[in-house]
Amino acid sequence: DAMVIQNPRYQVTQFGKPVTLSCSQTLNHNVMYWYQQKSSQAPKLLFHYYDKDFNNEADTPDNFQSRRPNTSFCFLDIRSPGLGDAAMYLCATSRAGTGEAFFGQGTRLTVV
Amino acid sequence: GENVEQHPSTLSVQEGDSAVIKCTYSDSASNYFPWYKQELGKRPQLIIDIRSNVGEKKDQRIAVTLNKTAKHFSLHITETQPEDSAVYFCAAGGQGAQKLVFGQGTRLTINP
Numbered sequence: 001d002a003m004v005i006q007n008p009r010y011q012v013t014q015f016g017k018p019v020t021l022s023c024s025q026t027l028n029h030n031v032m033y034w035y036q037q038k039s040s041q042a043p044k045l046l047f048h049y050y051d052k053d054f055n056n057e058a059d060t061p062d063n064f065q066s067r068r069p070n071t072s073f074c075f076l077d078i079r080s081p082g083l084g085d086a087a088m089y090l091c092a093t094s095r096a097g098t099g100e101a102f103f104g105q106g107t108r109l110t111v112v
Numbered sequence: 113g114e115n116v117e118q119h120p121s122t123l124s125v126q127e128g129d130s131a132v133i134k135c136t137y138s139d140s141a142s143n144y145f146p147w148y149k150q151e152l153g154k155r156p157q158l159i160i161d162i163r164s165n166v167g168e169k170k171d172q173r174i175a176v177t178l179n180k181t182a183k184h185f186s187l188h189i190t191e192t193q194p195e196d197s198a199v200y201f202c203a204a205g206g207q208g209a210q211k212l213v214f215g216q217g218t219r220l221t222i223n224p
Contacts, residue, residue, distance in 0.1 A: 040217070042201055042215060045211050045212070099146070099161070100158060101146070103156050104155060105154070
């Protein structure tokens with residue numbers, strides 16, 4: 001009965017090689033978020049979608065892009081991963097008006 | 113934008129004692145304050161939340177208090193158990209499901 005599903009759980013990519021992380025949800029929530037979490041740090045919001053409206057954080061590097069083709073799916077594209085992009089990437093969803101965010105299991109990205 | 117400060121960064125208590133973690137926030141428009149527990153390698157899990165129209169909320173051994181005037185909120189865990197050991201994050205946001213901003217986290221260790 002997983003509600004927010006991230007694939008893959010672990011991803012190894014080469015330095016500079018584009019990589020895509022995926023997130024799907026069965027909650028029909030209209031808001032989806034991507035967070036980056038490095039070891040022992042707080043989750044850092046990269047961007048979020050409110051329905052189809054994309055909201056980018058001011059300090060999110062251009063190297064990070066996102067797509068939301070429909071309500072259920074959201075993708076994180078890293079165009080040219082650097083060593084500093086190695087982290088856990090967390091997808092979350094919420095229903096507008098409630099505030100509560102539901103997190104996926106995360107994708108741990110390693111850059112070699 | 114919102115800024116959330118969390119203290120302490122690490123906390124060690126004896127099993128059975130109480131633990132208190134404190135957070136302050138900067139944006140007076142924030143009206144939703146969740147607390148997440150994150151075990152090593154796992155997703156953040158919501159353990160309790162409070163909204164701005166409430167001053168205190170309790171769920172078994174966990175309670176949260178909110179002081180909107182002072183812009184601070186606290187997590188209280190009573191009768192701590194070894195399974196309470198984890199990293200705890202506070203967050204602040206708007207109920208309109210705009211972004212949640214996380215505190216830096218507190219690593220709680222319960223000593224048997």
